[in-house]
Amino acid sequence: MMYRLVTLLALIMATLSGMPAKAQDGPLRIEITEGVIEPMPFAVPEFVAGGAGGQVAADISNLIAADLAGTGLFRAIPSNAFISRVTSFSSPIQFADWKAVNAQALVTGAVDVDSAGKLVVRFRVWDVFAGQELGSGQQLVGTTDGWRRIAHKIADQVYSRITGEGGYFDSRVVFVSETGPKDKRAKRLAIMDYDGANVTYLTDSASLVLAPRFSPTGDRILYTSYETGFPRIYVLDVQSVSRRVLETQDGAMSFAPRFGPNGRNVVYSLTKGGNTDIYSMDINSGVSQRLTSAPSIETAPSYSPDGSQIVFQSDRTGTSQLYVMGANGGEARRISNGEGLYGTPVWSPRGDLIAFTKQSKRRFHIGVMRTDGSEERLLTASFLDEGPTWSPNGRVIMFTRETQGATGQANLYSVDITGRNLRRVPTAGGASDPAWSPLQ
Amino acid sequence: MQTKFERGEPMSFLKTTLILCAGLALAACTDPGRFDGDNTVDLNGDNASGYGSGTASDPSSPAYFQQAVGDRVLFVIDTYTLTDIARNTLDGQARWLLANTDYQAVIEGHADEQGTREYNLALGARRANSVQEYLLSQGVPASRMRVVSYGKERPIEICSDESCYAQNRRAVTVISIGAGM
Numbered sequence: 001m002m003y004r005l006v007t008l009l010a011l012i013m014a015t016l017s018g019m020p021a022k023a024q025d026g027p028l029r030i031e032i033t034e035g036v037i038e039p040m041p042f043a044v045p046e047f048v049a050g051g052a053g054g055q056v057a058a059d060i061s062n063l064i065a066a067d068l069a070g071t072g073l074f075r076a077i078p079s080n081a082f083i084s085r086v087t088s089f090s091s092p093i094q095f096a097d098w099k100a101v102n103a104q105a106l107v108t109g110a111v112d113v114d115s116a117g118k119l120v121v122r123f124r125v126w127d128v129f130a131g132q133e134l135g136s137g138q139q140l141v142g143t144t145d146g147w148r149r150i151a152h153k154i155a156d157q158v159y160s161r162i163t164g165e166g167g168y169f170d171s172r173v174v175f176v177s178e179t180g181p182k183d184k185r186a187k188r189l190a191i192m193d194y195d196g197a198n199v200t201y202l203t204d205s206a207s208l209v210l211a212p213r214f215s216p217t218g219d220r221i222l223y224t225s226y227e228t229g230f231p232r233i234y235v236l237d238v239q240s241v242s243r244r245v246l247e248t249q250d251g252a253m254s255f256a257p258r259f260g261p262n263g264r265n266v267v268y269s270l271t272k273g274g275n276t277d278i279y280s281m282d283i284n285s286g287v288s289q290r291l292t293s294a295p296s297i298e299t300a301p302s303y304s305p306d307g308s309q310i311v312f313q314s315d316r317t318g319t320s321q322l323y324v325m326g327a328n329g330g331e332a333r334r335i336s337n338g339e340g341l342y343g344t345p346v347w348s349p350r351g352d353l354i355a356f357t358k359q360s361k362r363r364f365h366i367g368v369m370r371t372d373g374s375e376e377r378l379l380t381a382s383f384l385d386e387g388p389t390w391s392p393n394g395r396v397i398m399f400t401r402e403t404q405g406a407t408g409q410a411n412l413y414s415v416d417i418t419g420r421n422l423r424r425v426p427t428a429g430g431a432s433d434p435a436w437s438p439l440q
Numbered sequence: 441m442q443t444k445f446e447r448g449e450p451m452s453f454l455k456t457t458l459i460l461c462a463g464l465a466l467a468a469c470t471d472p473g474r475f476d477g478d479n480t481v482d483l484n485g486d487n488a489s490g491y492g493s494g495t496a497s498d499p500s501s502p503a504y505f506q507q508a509v510g511d512r513v514l515f516v517i518d519t520y521t522l523t524d525i526a527r528n529t530l531d532g533q534a535r536w537l538l539a540n541t542d543y544q545a546v547i548e549g550h551a552d553e554q555g556t557r558e559y560n561l562a563l564g565a566r567r568a569n570s571v572q573e574y575l576l577s578q579g580v581p582a583s584r585m586r587v588v589s590y591g592k593e594r595p596i597e598i599c600s601d602e603s604c605y606a607q608n609r610r611a612v613t614v615i616s617i618g619a620g621m
Contacts, residue, residue: 182598208593210557229546230588231561253565253589256558269558271589274520274569276562297562313559320559343556357556383600386556402553404600433557 028105028127028134030073030163039075040162041102042068045086046079047109047121056144057111060121060151064107067155067169070195071396072421074162077103089122098128105134107158119144123154125161135161148197149440156439168391169194172437173398174212174221177201178410178430185430189223191238194391194436196426202241211387211433215259218437222246222257222266233257233268235283246283254279260303260327267291267310269299278312280327291329300344303327304351304371311335311345311354311371322356324371335373344387347371348394353417355388355397366399368417379419384408387432392439398425400432500540502615509536513571515609517552520566522574530571533613534578543615545580547571549589550612552605557591564589564611571611 030040044065049057068074084097089110098106109123124137138157140150149170156167177190177199186205189212192198203209207227214221221236231253236243247254247270257268260280267280270290278298281288292298296316303310311324314332320341325332336342340360347354351371358365358378364385369376384402391398395417402410410432412425425434496507505511511533513526522530537545549568551560568587576582597604 183595185593208590210593230586251586253561255561269562271562271565274566274573274587276565297559297566299562300556300558313556315559341555343559359555362554384553406598406600408598408600 028130028162039069039073040104041075041077042105042107043077043079043082043098043101043103044068044107045082045084047111047123048086048089050110050112056119056147057109060111060147060154061107061109063148063151064155064158067152067195068158070423071159072416074105077101089124093126093128095126095128095131098126103128105158105162107154109154113144114141117144118142119147119150121150121154123157125158148193152193165395166393166439168393168396168436168439170440171392172218172440173389173412173425173434174202174214174437175412175427175434176209176212176432177427178432179205182406182408187432189221189236190431191221192427194425199428202236202238211256211435213258213435214437216261216263216438218440220259220263221435222259222268224255224257231255233266235266246281247279247288256299256301258302261305261307265303265307265327267301267303269301278310278329289328291325292332302346302354304347305349306351309347311347313343313345322354322373335369335371336376337373338376346388346390348390349392350394353394355390357386357388357399366397366415368397377419379415379417380413380422385413387434389434389436391436398434398436400434402432502543505533505536505540505543505613505615509533511614512610512612514606515567515611517554517605517609518563520563520570522570526571527574530574531578534575534580537575537580537584537615538578541584542617543584544618545575545585546614546616547575547585547587548594548612548614549587550594550608550610551592552608553592553595553600554605555592557593560591561589562591564591567609567611571613575613 047057084094106126152169188205189202212223301312322336323332365378367378383404549564
């Protein structure tokens with residue numbers, strides 16, 4: 001099994017660890033490294049439908065397959081290639097038939113509607129070449145309207161069991177929905193599933209809104225709005241859509257807010273007298289603390305996942321660069337060292353990387369570096385890429401890409417942290433400033 | 441092998457209908473935009489030719505301020521220092537504001553689209569502040585001025601060339617009567 005997998009991988013794991021790739025029995029697993037070039041083939045035969053579950057069984061199976069294939073780590077085998085049909089959830093799996101179509105992973109399931117009208121979905125994940133179940137079967141229950149969430153949860157389970165890492169499919173993205181031409185652009189906050197489904201608008205477009213950010217539990221959203229005519233930070237409750245202004249210093253502008261990992265501290269930029277510095281606030285007490293005081297621009301702060309440090313951008317040396325300081329301010333150390341301008345740093349949920357926007361030679365890039373600034377890698381390049389946000393598992397980055405010229409439009413894209421699998425995230429119109437929620 | 445079915449974590453399916461205060465509902469709770477007032481002269485967007493009240497031949501009219509005095513100054517890329525041309529324009533703005541004391545000014549700072557959203561907000565604030573400081577130095581009281589930055593959010597020219605960028609790197613002095621600052 002392992003040998004077979006390794007032949008599909010780039011052998012980089014083995015190379016890096018100095019160990020020869022050995023043929024051995026082992027669980028079905030994708031080791032996610034930069035070496036994953038050839039996606040793992042898998043099959044999700046249509047879930048067995050009981051009672052009224054027909055269409056939704058097909059929808060759920062298709063969405064699970066789409067989630068997995070969308071990672072770039074897996075490749076769905078088309079159903080017309082299948083030899084075996086799964087007509088009963090409890091029947092033995094014909095492993096030989098799935099081996100014959102080279103399905104390494106197999107996901108089977110059943111969809112029923114119970115007497116209360118709830119959707120009951122069972123699934124199992126199989127390691128075809130080992131002829132074994134991977135993990136144990138599970139049952140999920142939800143409303144029929146919630147079938148997408150059930151499918152995403154199952155796909156997260158499959159992803160986790162095979163990669164050993166957390167999933168990200170049962171998550172949402174808050175973003176700025178854009179309409180109208182460049183010089184009259186209307187913006188409003190919207191929230192959707194990570195894959196672009198189930199869009200709901202959170203504000204109207206009467207006031208300019210910018211850069212929404214989720215709380216660590218996904219229940220609240222920080223954003224900047226011009227509804228008073230001046231940019232101010234608001235905190236919005238996702239469930240009730242009620243909101244309140246956070247920072248009301250007269251004659252000041254506040255923007256670029258982000259929650260700390262405790263969901264109580266917020267770090268943001270405040271501009272007074274033309275000078276922009278970084279502040280933090282305990283949003284329960286409203287007490288704020290100034291963290292930087294330099295005549296230069298200090299903005300785009302982001303906490304480390306343990307809350308002990310803040311990465312931010314500053315032009316204190318004359319060009320915009322990235323710095324790290326303690327959560328209470330104090331001396332900052334510069335971490336960006338390459339040519340060009342660096343901005344919008346965001347600490348990864350795993351804590352090991354910082355994603356950023358880089359501007360160099362009239363191009364924009366999304367990149368990642370280690371938290372000490374080493375091992376910088378640029379993942380994208382275009383006329384204008386900016387504003388990275390991390391998937392809950394730290395494997396994927398979503399960002400804004402804006403096209404050039406008078407008809408330029410902003411859209412959301414995602415890319416794997418290896419730089420592979422660049423995809424446009426489907427949205428109805430223009431979209432910018434995505435922020436990924438935690439796993440729901 | 442015996443398969444155990446575990447109950448998935450409780451699937452509190454937040455009513456998918458969660459949110460739903462779509463546009464209309466919120467509109468009710470949104471204050472009228474600060475710049476939507478009738479007295480405000482909005483140079484951005486389609487009011488640009490409408491120029492508020494009065495005509496340019498009346499030296500005390502907003503139209504005169506915009507067209508004859510000049511309501512905006514431009515900046516070199518990624519800078520916020522005032523050029524000689526800008527100072528000349530601002531001298532005229534200061535004289536006009538000192539002669540027309542009913543008017544308040546909001547100074548809007550803007551940036552071109554090169555640069556991140558946050559940086560451009562900060563840069564626009566620097567530009568607006570440069571104008572405010574200059575007007576202050578010319579005797580316009582601080583109580584009559586406010587500054588705001590739009591960063592790259594409100595371009596007036598939409599091409600992606602320097603010819604457009606040069607027009608977008610600006611600070612605009614927007615005057616209004618009794619705006620209730």
